[in-house]
Amino acid sequence: MARYPKPVNPNANPQLEPCTAKLPERLSPTAAKDFKQCPRMFWEKKVAKSDDEWRRELSSEQFEVLRGKGTERPFTGKYDHFGGEGTFLCAGCGAELFSSKAKFDSGSGWPSFWEPANSDSVTEKRDSSHGMERTEALCSRCDGHLGHIFPDGPDPTGLRYCINSVSLEFAEGEKGD
Ligand code: FE
Secondary structure (H helix, E strand, C coil), X not given: CCCCCCCCCCCCCCCCCCCCCCCCCCCCHHHXXXXXXXXXXXXXXXXXXXXXXXXXXXXXXXXHHHHCCCCCCCCCCCCCCCCCCEEEEECCCCCEEEEHHHEECCCCCCCEECCXXXXXXXXXXXXXXXXXXXXXXXXXXXXCEEEEEXXXXXXXXXXXXEECHHHXXXXXXXCCC
């Protein structure tokens, strides 16, 4: 069973919320649902908001995709042909999702990545909608819909994270630089 290290300096990254609750030393289903451990040993509370709250914070396009699992039309997104160097964040909650270093031109019409920024940034979920068997990609922090994952990507992972531009916000430069 995993033991959880204590949160370190809570001021190092104000975006992350160190857990103030007394956490169990072992992972209980409740703790797993409400918290995730970020790579910097913080406890990060999951972002949970009502549809009304999301509607107020997001544009209608962002709401339709992130909360309604919609898909932007191919070749229309602002990050499809975009070569900036930095980090792609979740447009819903600001979590780091993808590095520009893992971006490639798949020709699909959507920004594509071969791996997420961290192993736990993106949650995978089986999606049987629209008569297809696909793997949905969700932001691990706010459960926002990002896109889908296909097994036809390039080396080194062979995966293609096919992501809607409206689910992303770009931050130039490496985080922490
Ligand atoms: Fe998010």
